[in-house]
Amino acid sequence: MTYPPNGGQAPPAPGAPSLPAVPPQAAPPSARPAGPPAAPARPPERAPEPPRRTAWAEGVDRLRAAATTEPGRLRVIGAVLAALVVAFGAVTAWQTTTRADAADAVLTSSQPLSDDAAAVYRSLADANTAAASGFLAGGQEPAESRERYEKDIRTAAEKLVTAAANSEPGSPSADLIARIDRLLPEYKGLVERARANNRQGFPLGGAYLRYANEKMQEQMLPDAERLYLRESRRLRSDYADATPYPWAAIGLGVLALGALAWAQRRTYLRTNRVLNHGLVAASAASAVVLLWLVVGHSVARAGLNDSYDHGVRSLDVLHDARIASLKARGNENLTLVSRGAETRRTASGTVDAYDYAYRTEMAALGKGLTVAEELADDRAGREPVAAAVAGMKEWRERHGEARAADDAGDYQEALDRVIGARSEKPTGECFDNVDRLLGDAISHEEAQFRQAAGDGRDAMTGLPAGAAALTVLGAGGAVLGIGRRLSEYR
Amino acid sequence: MRVRRVRAGLRGWGGVGAMAVVCALTAVFALLLPLSQTHGGGAGTGAGGLGHAVPSRAEACEDPEEQSPPPSGADGPTIEAIKNRKDRRLVIGVDQNSYRWGYRDPNSDRDDAELEGFDIDLAHRIAQEILGDPDAVRFRAVPTNERIPAIKEGRVDMVVRTMSISCERLREVAFSAPYFETGQQLLAPRKSDIEDYDEKMLEGKRICAAQDSTALATLEADREAGELAASTEIRTVPNQLDCLVRLQLGEVDAVVTDSALAASQAAQDPSVALKGKPFTTEYYGVAMKKGPDDDLVRRVNQVLEDYRRDGWEQSYDKWLAGTLGESPGPPSVSYR
Numbered sequence: 001m002t003y004p005p006n007g008g009q010a011p012p013a014p015g016a017p018s019l020p021a022v023p024p025q026a027a028p029p030s031a032r033p034a035g036p037p038a039a040p041a042r043p044p045e046r047a048p049e050p051p052r053r054t055a056w057a058e059g060v061d062r063l064r065a066a067a068t069t070e071p072g073r074l075r076v077i078g079a080v081l082a083a084l085v086v087a088f089g090a091v092t093a094w095q096t097t098t099r100a101d102a103a104d105a106v107l108t109s110s111q112p113l114s115d116d117a118a119a120v121y122r123s124l125a126d127a128n129t130a131a132a133s134g135f136l137a138g139g140q141e142p143a144e145s146r147e148r149y150e151k152d153i154r155t156a157a158e159k160l161v162t163a164a165a166n167s168e169p170g171s172p173s174a175d176l177i178a179r180i181d182r183l184l185p186e187y188k189g190l191v192e193r194a195r196a197n198n199r200q201g202f203p204l205g206g207a208y209l210r211y212a213n214e215k216m217q218e219q220m221l222p223d224a225e226r227l228y229l230r231e232s233r234r235l236r237s238d239y240a241d242a243t244p245y246p247w248a249a250i251g252l253g254v255l256a257l258g259a260l261a262w263a264q265r266r267t268y269l270r271t272n273r274v275l276n277h278g279l280v281a282a283s284a285a286s287a288v289v290l291l292w293l294v295v296g297h298s299v300a301r302a303g304l305n306d307s308y309d310h311g312v313r314s315l316d317v318l319h320d321a322r323i324a325s326l327k328a329r330g331n332e333n334l335t336l337v338s339r340g341a342e343t344r345r346t347a348s349g350t351v352d353a354y355d356y357a358y359r360t361e362m363a364a365l366g367k368g369l370t371v372a373e374e375l376a377d378d379r380a381g382r383e384p385v386a387a388a389v390a391g392m393k394e395w396r397e398r399h400g401e402a403r404a405a406d407d408a409g410d411y412q413e414a415l416d417r418v419i420g421a422r423s424e425k426p427t428g429e430c431f432d433n434v435d436r437l438l439g440d441a442i443s444h445e446e447a448q449f450r451q452a453a454g455d456g457r458d459a460m461t462g463l464p465a466g467a468a469a470l471t472v473l474g475a476g477g478a479v480l481g482i483g484r485r486l487s488e489y490r
Numbered sequence: 491m492r493v494r495r496v497r498a499g500l501r502g503w504g505g506v507g508a509m510a511v512v513c514a515l516t517a518v519f520a521l522l523l524p525l526s527q528t529h530g531g532g533a534g535t536g537a538g539g540l541g542h543a544v545p546s547r548a549e550a551c552e553d554p555e556e557q558s559p560p561p562s563g564a565d566g567p568t569i570e571a572i573k574n575r576k577d578r579r580l581v582i583g584v585d586q587n588s589y590r591w592g593y594r595d596p597n598s599d600r601d602d603a604e605l606e607g608f609d610i611d612l613a614h615r616i617a618q619e620i621l622g623d624p625d626a627v628r629f630r631a632v633p634t635n636e637r638i639p640a641i642k643e644g645r646v647d648m649v650v651r652t653m654s655i656s657c658e659r660l661r662e663v664a665f666s667a668p669y670f671e672t673g674q675q676l677l678a679p680r681k682s683d684i685e686d687y688d689e690k691m692l693e694g695k696r697i698c699a700a701q702d703s704t705a706l707a708t709l710e711a712d713r714e715a716g717e718l719a720a721s722t723e724i725r726t727v728p729n730q731l732d733c734l735v736r737l738q739l740g741e742v743d744a745v746v747t748d749s750a751l752a753a754s755q756a757a758q759d760p761s762v763a764l765k766g767k768p769f770t771t772e773y774y775g776v777a778m779k780k781g782p783d784d785d786l787v788r789r790v791n792q793v794l795e796d797y798r799r800d801g802w803e804q805s806y807d808k809w810l811a812g813t814l815g816e817s818p819g820p821p822s823v824s825y826r
Contacts, residue, residue, distance in 0.1 A: 138596040138597070138603070140596075140597075193738070198596050200597075201595045201596055201597040201598075202589060202758040203586065203587045203593040203594070204734055204755075204759070205596070206731075207587060207729065207732050207734065210732070211732070339631035340630045340632070343636060343640075343645075350645060408577070409628040409629075411603055411604065415603055
């Protein structure tokens with residue numbers, strides 16, 4: 001926008017073409033002093049300062065001048081139409097890009113990461129349980145529990161690497177990962193010392209195992225839980241970025257279509273010509289983009305909401321249930337390791353601290369499974385959960401028998417019923433069942449999530465680029481259409 | 491973890507800063523200690539090594555190991571109640587972490603995963619004489635600081651768990667006659683420059699003791715009496731064996747515990763050794779509920795009379811001779 005060098009005087013040269021696609025024209029008649037000066041006139045101090053006018057006032061004046069003749073009006077109309085259509089395209093491209101990016105983040109980064117965080121927690125807790133089981137079994141640790149422990153530690157280490165690669169340096173998540181990473185070898189060292197001493201028949205092994213357990217329960221698992229919660233929050237915020245309707249783009253689209261309709265009606269009224277090819281093309285392009293935007297986004301939104309309702313919510317509940325079952329198992333083992341050494345005062349008297357924790361976790365597992373059953377929306381999802389519920393009931397029964405044996409003073413019997421061979425009907429078998437079934441349910445829900453979220457994300461494929469291209473075409477059409485009308489005045 | 495960081499920080503500041511902090515802490519301690527005096531002290535009575543502090547509070551009792559009632563083979567209301575139980579067994583609080591005293595040997599040839607050791611033998615003997623069956627006993631693991639609450643709340647009938655008879659504890663529970671003589675002793679890495687329980691040698695060192703142990707009471711009493719440097723840090727853990735864990739991990743420099751337990755720790759780690767002589771004299775006793783009826787206490791004293799004549803030496807040779815050496819014989823006993 002140019003400013004006149006001196007106020008009150010007509011600009012010496014035609015203004016720079018402030019309106020695109022409109023041929024330059026003679027300076028408008030000096031209607032300048034029509035409005036009052038925008039700035040208050042103050043006694044000049046150095047050079048006489050002209051009262052400055054705002055660009056807006058300048059533009060309004062110029063438009064008012066142009067609007068006095070039909071070609072002038074047409075130029076203004078053409079410019080406004082083109083600007084509206086281009087703005088529509090630009091806002092559509094921008095808003096759909098942000099949503100598509102967020103949808104992509106849901107699918108490819110934040111959900112897998114929150115899964116990884118859950119896996120870190122799970123494998124750490126499972127490793128701790130396996131270590132306790134191995135200890136319970138005596139000096140010769142069964143190969144099975146040793147393998148399980150090693151596999152869990154490997155999984156935790158791998159998932160920590162993935163999580164670290166995907167976290168921003170210096171973020172709270174990165175700090176948590178670094179802390180767990182540092183504690184993991186420390187923990188492993190303690191367990192190895194426990195093993196070495198246990199093999200020699202020294203009770204020192206048990207003391208090391210308690211120390212390792214303390215480190216796991218009081219430092220590593222709470223950190224892993226915090227990491228999981230952070231990643232879940234990130235997932236929710238990505239969802240919140242991906243799903244809201246692009247109201248700005250939709251509003252601009254409606255406005256552009258309205259303006260195009262008005263311009264065509266005006267042309268019709270003045271020239272009796274029904275169709276102006278350029279304007280029709282512009283309308284068609286805008287309508288297509290608007291329709292694509294609304295339908296594409298609605299489909300994407302539906303897919304994403306579906307993936308949240310049927311995927312993420314189920315996954316949350318299932319992960320929590322699996323963690324509860326792990327904790328229950330760990331506490332069941334520690335009840336036998338500690339032999340009543342840790343007690344806890346409750347309203348109903350003093351109880352074994354680990355047995356109390358076992359019961360709390362089993363209650364959480366029961367509740368989680370009920371919710372998971374309600375959330376499961378197809379047979380393939382419901383089946384493993386229902387089987388897990390049956391497994392949990394069996395576990396509770398067998399646990400009752402094991403406790404009864406222990407309370408009756410038959411420690412070996414209790415031990416057999418918790419970690420013994422299959423023929424002894426140990427609770428370990430039930431735990432493994434529940435864990436495996438929950439794992440199945442989790443994979444099923446994950447597949448559902450990926451399907452729905454993938455559909456959602458794909459619904460927006462090409463929308464930003466398509467919207468941009470179509471609206472550029474539309475703007476061109478509008479300008480050409482108006483240009484055709486203008487040429488009739490030459 | 492945090493403490494260690496703080497310590498590292500102190501080191502970084504050099505001795506000056508550390509000393510300033512220590513001085514401030516000493517001042518605070520000096521002000522606060524009179525308030526907490528009711529909890530401190532009340533440990534053993536013997537003396538050795540460094541002139542061990544006698545609790546400042548005037549003690550009504552002098553030889554806590556001689557406060558038990560004379561033995562009797564008669565049943566009373568307490569024993570009747572046990573015999574009339576549906577589950578006709580004694581519930582005995584024991585330790586499962588004391589090598590050769592009460593522990594589970596993972597490599598044991600027995601396949602019942604039961605506890606074994608010197609204390610466990612005694613527990614079986616008590617069950618045999620009172621209920622006629624050595625296996626009529628239910629073991630319950632009790633951490634050091636839970637022994638007295640477990641007895642008072644009736645969770646266990648008695649505690650046979652390397653428990654020293656002390657005046658302090660006599661106010662809360664009843665003890666049998668002593669069945670073993672021991673004393674506080676220092677345990678440190680063989681190559682450590684800590685050679686004895688000595689104020690100078692322990693300056694700036696970290697000493698570990700179990701919560702609610704006589705070792706901790708002794709350390710606190712000595713600190714109160716100014717015979718333990720203010721720069722000596724006392725760290726507590728739930729169980730004496732946890733001290734060996736901390737020692738091996740370099741989190742503490744020395745352990746104070748009963749010589750009998752210190753020996754069993756040394757037996758599990760050849761790189762640590764007992765340092766100096768025991769600096770207190772204490773006696774292990776069987777702890778039971780204090781009450782108007784002392785029939786169970788008298789009965790246990792009777793069992794101990796028999797056990798000292800027959801069984802004590804065999805059990806000592808089986809479990810303790812390897813770590814404690816030649817048997818000194820059971821302690822001599824006098825009753826109230």
